[in-house]
Structure formats: structure tokens, C-alpha cells
Amino acid sequence: MATHLCTSCPLKSPAARNLTDEELGILEKNSALVHFKKGEIIFREDALSTNVAYLRTGIAKIHKRGPAADKILRVVKAPTYLGIPTSMGEKINQFSATALVETSVCFIDTNLFRNFIFQNGAFAYEIIMELCRHELNDYQRFTSQSQKQVPGIVAETLLCFSEKIFANTRFQFPLTRGEIGDLVGTSRESVSRVLTDLAGEGIITYDAREITILDPERLKQISDKG
Amino acid sequence: MATHLCTSCPLKSPAARNLTDEELGILEKNSALVHFKKGEIIFREDALSTNVAYLRTGIAKIHKRGPAADKILRVVKAPTYLGIPTSMGEKINQFSATALVETSVCFIDTNLFRNFIFQNGAFAYEIIMELCRHELNDYQRFTSQSQKQVPGIVAETLLCFSEKIFANTRFQFPLTRGEIGDLVGTSRESVSRVLTDLAGEGIITYDAREITILDPERLKQISDKG
DNA sequence: AGCCGGGTGTGATTTATATCACACCTGTTC
DNA sequence: GAACAGGTGTGATATAAATCACACCCGGCT
Numbered sequence: 001m002a003t004h005l006c007t008s009c010p011l012k013s014p015a016a017r018n019l020t021d022e023e024l025g026i027l028e029k030n031s032a033l034v035h036f037k038k039g040e041i042i043f044r045e046d047a048l049s050t051n052v053a054y055l056r057t058g059i060a061k062i063h064k065r066g067p068a069a070d071k072i073l074r075v076v077k078a079p080t081y082l083g084i085p086t087s088m089g090e091k092i093n094q095f096s097a098t099a100l101v102e103t104s105v106c107f108i109d110t111n112l113f114r115n116f117i118f119q120n121g122a123f124a125y126e127i128i129m130e131l132c133r134h135e136l137n138d139y140q141r142f143t144s145q146s147q148k149q150v151p152g153i154v155a156e157t158l159l160c161f162s163e164k165i166f167a168n169t170r171f172q173f174p175l176t177r178g179e180i181g182d183l184v185g186t187s188r189e190s191v192s193r194v195l196t197d198l199a200g201e202g203i204i205t206y207d208a209r210e211i212t213i214l215d216p217e218r219l220k221q222i223s224d225k226g
Numbered sequence: 227m228a229t230h231l232c233t234s235c236p237l238k239s240p241a242a243r244n245l246t247d248e249e250l251g252i253l254e255k256n257s258a259l260v261h262f263k264k265g266e267i268i269f270r271e272d273a274l275s276t277n278v279a280y281l282r283t284g285i286a287k288i289h290k291r292g293p294a295a296d297k298i299l300r301v302v303k304a305p306t307y308l309g310i311p312t313s314m315g316e317k318i319n320q321f322s323a324t325a326l327v328e329t330s331v332c333f334i335d336t337n338l339f340r341n342f343i344f345q346n347g348a349f350a351y352e353i354i355m356e357l358c359r360h361e362l363n364d365y366q367r368f369t370s371q372s373q374k375q376v377p378g379i380v381a382e383t384l385l386c387f388s389e390k391i392f393a394n395t396r397f398q399f400p401l402t403r404g405e406i407g408d409l410v411g412t413s414r415e416s417v418s419r420v421l422t423d424l425a426g427e428g429i430i431t432y433d434a435r436e437i438t439i440l441d442p443e444r445l446k447q448i449s450d451k452g
Numbered sequence: 453a454g455c456c457g458g459g460t461g462t463g464a465t466t467t468a469t470a471t472c473a474c475a476c477c478t479g480t481t482c
Numbered sequence: 483g484a485a486c487a488g489g490t491g492t493g494a495t496a497t498a499a500a501t502c503a504c505a506c507c508c509g510g511c512t
Contacts, residue, residue, distance in 0.1 A: 064369050067378070067452040071369040085358035094362050117351050121344030128343060128350065131357040132311035135364075136320050142368050143290050143297040146411035149498065152293070176459060185372035187500055192461055208460085208508095226293040375468070402489060413470055418491055434478090434490085 004033040004106075011056045013079050015126035023116065030109040036099035043083055045096040051107035053082040058103025059165065059174050063182070064095040072183040074138065075100070075175070077165050081130060088114070100174035145185050148226040153184040154194045155223035158204065162213055170212040198222075230259040230332075237282045239305050241352035249342065256335040262325035269309055271322040277333035279308040284329025285391065285400050289408070290321040298409040300364065301326065301401070303391050307356060314340070326400035371411055374452040379410040380420045381449035384430065388439055396438040424448075 006012070006028040007021060019027065033056070036042055042053055045065060055078045062074045062082065073095060076082070086093045087110050117124040144156055157180065162169055173180075177195075178188040198204045203215045203222075213219060232238070232254040233247060245253065259282070262268055268279055271291060281304045288300045288308065299321060302308070312319045313336050343350045370382055383406065388395055399406075403421075404414040424430045429441045429448075439445060 064365060066369045066373040067450065068373045071372060073365050073368070084354075085361040088355065089358040089362050095365060114351070117354060118347030121347065121350065124347065124350035124354065125340070125343050128310075128353060128357065129314065131354065131361070132315035135311040135357065135361065136315050138361075138364060138368075139290060139299050139321060142299070142364075142371075143292045145368075145372065146297055147292040147294045177461095178459080188460085189462080189501080190499060193499095196461070224293065403491095404489080414490085415471080415492080416469060419469095422491070 004028070004031075006031065011079060013054055013081065013126070015081075015123045015130070016054075018120060018122035018126060019116065020120075023120065026112065027108065027116075030112045032107045034105050034107060036103045036105060038099055038101050038103075040099050040103075042097040042099060042103070042105055043086075043093055045093050047093050048091065049083065049087045049093045050110055052084060052087045052110055052113045053097065054106040054108060055080050055082050056104045056106055058105075059100045060097050060103060061100055061175070061179070061183075062095055062097050070182050071185075072175075072179060074134070075161075075165070075183065078103075081127070084127065084131065148223075150184070150186050150190050151194050151197070151222055152224075152226040153186070154180070154191060155198070155219050157184055158198075158211065158213065159216065159219055159223055162216075169214075169216065170210070173206075173209045173211050230254070230257075232257065237305060239280055239307065239352070241307075241349045241356070244346060244348035244352060245342065246346075249346065252338065253334065253342075256338045258333045260331050260333060262329045262331060264325055264327050264329075266325050266329075268323040268325055268329070268331055269312075269319055271319050273319050274317065275309065275313045275319045276336055278310055278313045278336055278339045279323065280332040280334060281306050281308050282330045282332055285326045286323050286329060287326055287401070287405070287409075288321055288323050296408050297411075298401075298405060300360070301387075301391070301409065304329075307353070310353065310357065374449075376410070376412050376416050377420050377423070377448055378450075378452040379412070380406070380417060381424070381445050383410055384424075384437065384439065385442065385445055385449055388442075395440075395442065396436070399432075399435045399437050 006016070007024045016024070016027070036058070042060060043049065043051075055076065057078045059075065059077045060082060061072050062076065063070050063072045065071075082097045082105070083093070086095055117127065145153055148156070161173065162171060165171075175183065177191045180191045181188045184191075195204070195206060198219070199206060201218070203213070203218050205212050205214060232242070233250045242250070242253070262284070268286060269275065269277075281302065283304045285301065285303045286308060287298050288302065289296050289298045291297075308323045308331070309319070312321055343353065371379055374382065387399065388397060391397075401409065403417045406417045407414045410417075421430070421432060424445070425432060427444070429439070429444050431438050431440060
């Protein structure tokens, strides 16, 4: 277990900021800070879950085996919890999490995490708020995904990464074309085609993973129109 | 406001069972029990939310306007909370809830609900567990939906209603063909065709809304195969 | 160097499903 | 009882996107 100090950690979760010094001391003794390289699995579907994972730095994907391929359920950036439903709800993990870039994660004993919820209302409240935000985001995305056609969803996804994750019109896209397909529910080839079309229209430019959004307005139009 | 007694209510939520008599007394004064007929809206997307809704009896759909049509996000049966994310997370509702059968709902003041989370760890814990269960269910469904083709998802949906909601192989389906389409992300006509095909193969029979599953095994096969 | 695997772009073809069009049936309303 | 609205089944057609097929590029490896 890496030596680490929860008490003075500047990257505490909003929930953990509500813990008392005593509670933070206990947390420190019952958690582990682990680093992951790009592509490494943080926790795996079907494995026994004994910890809640807190993504302290970096970006990760949450994904699940589907009948045909992997489905990417969410792409998240720190700070966020990764596995509350999978750790609290079931004995075995219902989905996997994989680092998309260099990442650091705190693993917290599930029983301790549960104790904090019972003991500390402000902690519990923050956890609930995070779960609620995720649900609203998911519903938004899944509604779009089931009704828009491919150019629309890809446009929405590009905008979402640009705005929510990178806060920049130029960024290193952390997913391959195939993974974008797994995320939005389409094929690798279709993603490729949409991207070249968008570049052809002068709405974006890209060089492999490096994407620049030139015309956010028109990208938004394509996203809205479906 | 209907006269009602939370303290002695036999249909309290698992979370509310953890409230003290004093808390239940406060709940009683700050909540309202309302009955809805089939088709009536329980709360509406874009409206200001000031209450958390608890579905006490009945079945409801949770749905959201999409770019093309309504998307049905979940169909739930009592007992369950309906609008935690939409009430807690945002000032205005991000989705609607509509009664699918005769239904009774308790509306609880959001501030009071928040206080209970802060005050009562066991209450908060149950709320978290409910949110987690929903997330796992949703992920399962959305994974299937984005990878299976229409016969597969319809089969999965029939099985799900039969097992999870009605616990019976014969039941009154609470959705129209068009709504099934909105739920699984397909068109009214495609749902119709799948249903007649399934009936043709002797896997189900139906008369309008009344559905009987004759061969759950083969239905499961179709669901799994996609 | 040569080879490999993983990721990519793009044309040709196929296919599932949406869409359009229509008929029918039911309960409700005037 | 006629007219109507909402829900339904089903054929014909159109179409978006999957699939198949190939060539390309790049970084690591022996």
C-alpha cells in the first residue's frame, strides 16, 4: 500500500471534505492509492468487489460486456467515484473500469465507505448528489443515442468531450475510433466516415487522436438535428 | 392534501422504515398522498420541482423528450422513488413520470427529504442503494439496447416485464405498441411485426394488451442471441 | 532492415429497420 | 347510429448503417 495522507490530500472528493479528522485518519488506514497507466484495468466485471474506487486524477472509461461487443457506458474524468453501484449493489462487479490516460485511484474498503454513509450525513448527501448527476447525464445520452442517427451522436460526443472533459476546442481524444463506436453504439467504420465528412465540411480538423473543433455552432446544429 | 398517516403506513419505503417516530411525524405534515389514474402525469419535464415523488402503489413510466420522439427511460412499479435525481440534482425536472395504471404517489418536500439524508444514516443508505440498483439496471438495458437488434430487445423486454414486474407468464402489458417502441428504441410497426412473429412461432400469444408467454426458454434464446 | 499488430480510411454490397400507405377494430362522443 | 380518435396489423419501398474487403500507416520487435 502506498504511503499517503488523506487528511492533507488536496484531491479529496467533495464527499470526503465533509469527513472529520478522525474519520480521515481511519480512511487513511483503510484505503490504498494506486497508479494506472493508459489501458490498464482499474477493476474488472465479474470480479469480486471489496473496494469502492475513487478516481483521483486522470480519465477512465466504464464499460460492460454486451452480446456483440464491449459497451462503453461512460467516460469520466477525476474527481469522481467509479464503482459505487457495482461495489455497493452487488457482490461481484457488474462493469469494468479502465484507465484511458495515466491515472491515480484510491481504493476504499466498502465497509468503511458504508460506515461513513451511516455516520456522516454530509458525506452521504454528496454521494447521493453524485449518483443523481450521473443518472441525469446518462439519461440525456441514452435518449440521444436511441433517437439520433450516427452523425448526430458523434457530433454530440465531440462537443461533450470538448466542453465537459477538456474545456477546450482542441484536445487529445482518449478513445480509438472503435471505442467511439462502442460508446455511441455504432461501428468503427461509421465513426471514421462521419469524422472525415465533418473535416470535409471544415467543421473539425484532426490528425489521428488530436481533434480541433473549428465551428462549434455547426457541430451543435448537427448534434441537435440528429 | 389528503389525510394520511405516515407513522402507520404499511407501504412505507424501505428508507422511510428507518425514520424515527418523530421524523415520521414531521414527514406526515410535509407530504401529500395523491392518486393518479392511468395516463395522468405525475410530474412533468421542465416544470419546477419542489417535491420528491414516492410511488406507493401502481406502475409508472419515466420518460424524456428526445429529438424525434419521447424516450421511455424506465418502467417502474411500486414501491420506488420516482424523482430523486430530477428533484435533488436540478431546479427543474429533467424528465417526466406518468402513471400507467391506477397509482398512488406521496410527494415529499425536497428540503425535508434532504434533512433526512443528513440526519439519518440508515435512511441515506437505503436511498443510495436504490439509486445504485437503478444504475445497474439501466446499464444492463442500455447495453442490450445498443447492441441487440429489434427481436432481441423486444424479447428481453417481455421477459423483464414478466419476471420483474408481474412475476407471471400472463399479464396485462401496460404500454401500447408505440410506447414499447419508445422504450426499446424502435418503431411502433417493428414492435408489431416482432410480436406477430413470436406468436407465429408459438412462443407467445396475445390479445391486444394481454400477453402470455408460452415458451420462456425460446424467448430467452432470442433475447440472448440478440 | 524486415516483420508484425493495432489503429485507420474508404469503396462496394448487403441488410435490418424506418417509413409510407392502407385497412381494420374499439370505445367514445354528439 | 354516424363520426371520430387512438390503437393496431401488414405489405411495399426507401435508406441508414453494418459488413466485407482492401490498402495504408506507424511504432515496436527480432
